[in-house]
Amino acid sequence: MEVDILKETINVLKKDPRVDWKDLKNREKVAVIDAMKEKYPLPILLRRMKLSRSSYYYQIKAFAAEDKYEYLRHEVVRIFLENKARYGYRRIHAELKRTGIKVSEKVVRRVMKEEGLEVKIRKARKYSSYRGDCPKTSLPTHRVQKIPSQAFLSASRSSRCAELFLSVSRNLS
Numbered sequence: 001m002e003v004d005i006l007k008e009t010i011n012v013l014k015k016d017p018r019v020d021w022k023d024l025k026n027r028e029k030v031a032v033i034d035a036m037k038e039k040y041p042l043p044i045l046l047r048r049m050k051l052s053r054s055s056y057y058y059q060i061k062a063f064a065a066e067d068k069y070e071y072l073r074h075e076v077v078r079i080f081l082e083n084k085a086r087y088g089y090r091r092i093h094a095e096l097k098r099t100g101i102k103v104s105e106k107v108v109r110r111v112m113k114e115e116g117l118e119v120k121i122r123k124a125r126k127y128s129s130y131r132g133d134c135p136k137t138s139l140p141t142h143r144v145q146k147i148p149s150q151a152f153l154s155a156s157r158s159s160r161c162a163e164l165f166l167s168v169s170r171n172l173s
Contacts, residue, residue, distance in 0.1 A: 042056075076117070
């Protein structure tokens with residue numbers, strides 16, 4: 001029986017052969033028990049898997065229950081795809097609210113996670129001041145002597161494409 005339980009665990013759950021069936025979740029245990037029900041009686045399987053009868057029937061009922069957010073799932077996916085996968089859960093929640101569907105942000109976030117909807121985040125480009133090859137030109141560099149407590153004007157030649165920058169600054173010393 002132990003060998004059969006391990007084989008069914010591997011077949012039904014596609015788990016690693018070294019998995020310990022005692023560490024399985026109740027939902028997974030129920031899936032294994034359902035696969036072995038014809039071969040062994042239910043009370044023996046429940047005892048061997050260390051699962052209470054009430055937990056077994058609760059999980060069976062939970063499997064059969066229909067999704068109460070089915071309509072919401074369709075709306076979330078529709079809004080997400082209409083906006084080219086750029087809307088996150090906050091914007092989708094705002095859209096749903098605008099259309100009259102009242103639901104919390106947590107539910108929208110959970111539905112998006114279950115549906116596998118992730119926002120495409122563009123990678124920020126690293127700053128680069130390179131603008132291509134610039135011809136070498138000779139512009140004179142003019143400097144005005146600093147005079148305390150007065151404004152001064154200076155013109156300096158930029159190394160990039162020979163642009164002339166004028167900077168006005170105030171000497172605060």
